[in-house]
Amino acid sequence: MVDTIAYPVQLIQPDGRRVFRPDYTSLVRDIGPDQLRDLYEDLVVARRMDVEAVALQRQGELGLWAPLLGQEAAQVGSARALRPDDYAFISYREHAVAYCRGVDPGVMTRMWRGCAHFAWDPSSVNVTNPAIVVGSQGLHATGYAMGAHLDGAEIATIAYFGDGATSQGDIAEALGFSMSFNAPVVFFCQNNQFAISEPVHLQSPVPIAQRAAGYGMPAVRVDGNDVLAVLAVTRQATQRAREGSGPTFIEAVTYRMGPHTTSDDPTRYRAAAETEVWKARDPIDRIRRLLDREDLLDDVFLARVQATADDVAARLRSGTVEAPDPAPLDLFEHVYSTDHPLIDEEREQYAAYLAGFAGIEEALS
Amino acid sequence: MTTTTLSFGAALNAGLRRALEHDRKVVIMGEDVGRLGGVFRVTDTLQKDFGDNRVIDTPLAESGIIGAAFGMALRGYRPVCEIQFDGFVYPAFDQIVSQVAKIHYRTQGRVTAPLTIRIPYGGGIGAVEHHSESPEAYFAHTAGLRVVTPSNPADAFHMIQQSVASDDPVIFFEPKRRYWDKADFDVDAEPDLPLHRARVAREGTDATIVAYGSVVPTALSAAAVADDEGHSLEVIDLRSLSPIDFDTIEQSVRKTGRLVVAHEASTFAGLGAEIAARISERCFYQLDAPVLRVGGFDVPYPPAKLESHHLPDADRLLDAVDRSLAA
Numbered sequence: 129m130v131d132t133i134a135y136p137v138q139l140i141q142p143d144g145r146r147v148f149r150p151d152y153t154s155l156v157r158d159i160g161p162d163q164l165r166d167l168y169e170d171l172v173v174a175r176r177m178d179v180e181a182v183a184l185q186r187q188g189e190l191g192l193w194a195p196l197l198g199q200e201a202a203q204v205g206s207a208r209a210l211r212p213d214d215y216a217f218i219s220y221r222e223h224a225v226a227y228c229r230g231v232d233p234g235v236m237t238r239m240w241r242g243c244a245h246f247a248w249d250p251s252s253v254n255v256t257n258p259a260i261v262v263g264s265q266g267l268h269a270t271g272y273a274m275g276a277h278l279d280g281a282e283i284a285t286i287a288y289f290g291d292g293a294t295s296q297g298d299i300a301e302a303l304g305f306s307m308s309f310n311a312p313v314v315f316f317c318q319n320n321q322f323a324i325s326e327p328v329h330l331q332s333p334v335p336i337a338q339r340a341a342g343y344g345m346p347a348v349r350v351d352g353n354d355v356l357a358v359l360a361v362t363r364q365a366t367q368r369a370r371e372g373s374g375p376t377f378i379e380a381v382t383y384r385m386g387p388h389t390t391s392d393d394p395t396r397y398r399a400a401a402e403t404e405v406w407k408a409r410d411p412i413d414r415i416r417r418l419l420d421r422e423d424l425l426d427d428v429f430l431a432r433v434q435a436t437a438d439d440v441a442a443r444l445r446s447g448t449v450e451a452p453d454p455a456p457l458d459l460f461e462h463v464y465s466t467d468h469p470l471i472d473e474e475r476e477q478y479a480a481y482l483a484g485f486a487g488i489e490e491a492l493s
Numbered sequence: 494m495t496t497t498t499l500s501f502g503a504a505l506n507a508g509l510r511r512a513l514e515h516d517r518k519v520v521i522m523g524e525d526v527g528r529l530g531g532v533f534r535v536t537d538t539l540q541k542d543f544g545d546n547r548v549i550d551t552p553l554a555e556s557g558i559i560g561a562a563f564g565m566a567l568r569g570y571r572p573v574c575e576i577q578f579d580g581f582v583y584p585a586f587d588q589i590v591s592q593v594a595k596i597h598y599r600t601q602g603r604v605t606a607p608l609t610i611r612i613p614y615g616g617g618i619g620a621v622e623h624h625s626e627s628p629e630a631y632f633a634h635t636a637g638l639r640v641v642t643p644s645n646p647a648d649a650f651h652m653i654q655q656s657v658a659s660d661d662p663v664i665f666f667e668p669k670r671r672y673w674d675k676a677d678f679d680v681d682a683e684p685d686l687p688l689h690r691a692r693v694a695r696e697g698t699d700a701t702i703v704a705y706g707s708v709v710p711t712a713l714s715a716a717a718v719a720d721d722e723g724h725s726l727e728v729i730d731l732r733s734l735s736p737i738d739f740d741t742i743e744q745s746v747r748k749t750g751r752l753v754v755a756h757e758a759s760t761f762a763g764l765g766a767e768i769a770a771r772i773s774e775r776c777f778y779q780l781d782a783p784v785l786r787v788g789g790f791d792v793p794y795p796p797a798k799l800e801s802h803h804l805p806d807a808d809r810l811l812d813a814v815d816r817s818l819a820a
Contacts, residue, residue, distance in 0.1 A: 130570070171745055244601060244603055245595075245598065245599040245600075246599050246600045246603070249600070249603045250567075250600065250603065250604060251604075255569075257599060257600060261587060261591050261592075264560060264587065264588065264591065264592055266560075267556065267557055267559075267560025267561050267563070267564060267588065268560055268561075268563050268564035268592070269564060269565065270560070270561050270564055271560065271561035271562055271563055271564020271565040271566075271567070271568070272564040272567050272568045273564070274561060274564070274565055274568075275564065275565040275567075275569065275570050276568060276569030278520075278570075279568070297554075297584070298557075298560060298588075299554060299586075301552070301554040301556055301557035302557070302560070302561075303558070304550055304552050304554060304557065305554070305557050305561050308520075308551075308552055309549075330626065344789075360637055404607055429515070432635070461601070461602075462598050462600075462601050462602040463597070463598050463636050463637055464597065464637065464639070464661045465597055465602065465605050465660040465661050466659070466660060466661060468639075468689075468736050469738075469739070469740075470735075470736045470737075470738045471636075
């Protein structure tokens, strides 16, 4: 039995060679050449989408964006382990998870543009809108899983969060609740080494996955830049959840290559040399090298991937720049699901106030 | 017609029982709500009768209770959470104000959070620190939440069922020193009022007292004393703290011309300030005196031996009424 905390699960080495791990390789036995190529495409699309959104922010079309650069394999590998009726509770960097779950790239930026607090209908894709207060979604995933458990539904719920969130009480409480109620939830921590500027050792002196042991929860550490290994461990965890064996904690060890958000300057808190080390572990390069070794790269395939990525990026761009501004009176909509006299009064007063300008604008025009 | 005599606590228990019977998606969750029946016995026998999948004893973690209940609501459940005491709600504050309150707005109506969060609140039972607070203004200040508090057993029975049925999240404050008050009422009658409406608890003509929760019986005794002294006081039981039924208050003030607002919570930036401001806007020319407030002092909730000074009693209310009448 390999100690997966001390030795994270890896199925592809940085140079593209496969690692044989009977316990985990068997979980991805069905991933043949076509499926490997699909995974590669997902990674490329995720990066392309992200690059496009960063550009849109720089062009003033988005107020903010949280780049996922470097975390593509952790997100794609885990999201591709999910079934349609599983439910994902995400944080603000999980653009690739959203993409893999079927979120329309044309709406993905809506929140970041400031058009709305939401981007998609959660129940249409079984993915929540991003949680901004870090760690809060761990409890929501746990509660959803408790409900699924009571319903007798054989589904898995997955909570995505970062290394910083593991310092929050809500994640600790979620681990406790999920064990108490045997909730079918997977805690998926993307340890990207930094919580904005704070290095992971400030959050925890021990590997984060080790914390699960205190709750009696099985945990696994995986090379988060290895899409195949992430797929394998997440499949194992979701399977445990679906069959009623309770929660699992996954720590995907990865690296945020870019800034925390487009407002951040990572050169203030980390050395270029460190980033270079991680560049050599790039998740896309890795699977590309594997495909190359196995003779699965050809021009037609690469052109197809490029076309898909460009198309997704174009949809993201047009969805962003063409998104209409909300109407002023939308301000008052959906605060409550039923009428509320205070809101109704304020809406009415503000509508009358706005209407007062109509005549002035007409006179000036 | 089934007139029953029930204490406030027993009325809540009966209301929760009805809610559990009415909708199998209703679940009760909190600390000690199961076998113990809650520290005030409000959920007594419910776990025995509905099972531990419907009445769930949780770990001691308030944020966990609310956050997990929120997740269950996303799965189609209607959780009723018990926070054991007022002063224990703060660890759950983030989940309540940042998640539960905002999800409907955030998703433009696609997701609702039909949670009822029961909080025994207020003082007067000689409790230790953190067991006697009145945090209602924090929640009334948060858009997306409904905040209510019954003052009598009949309202407790009906309002808890109305809260559970609401698709909006409801903070349900239970005035804990009234748990043992008893009343006769018809448990099969329809509720007189929708959840958001205030009730004129006593009609009068000389001045209006607005109170809610634990202070309503105090206001009614003050009115009885005033009556002996020849002053006719109208008492309004607010019932809903968000939204506030300003129409009912306005109607009363247009008649009496004078308003005193009373609550246990500290006066500064409390509900009384909001009511005074709104009524001043609405009734500026009808008011014969400034709106006065009688509340707790602006101190942390004091030790039990001092709480009788902190809590508004009938004398302090009558003193304010006298000042209003003298203006």
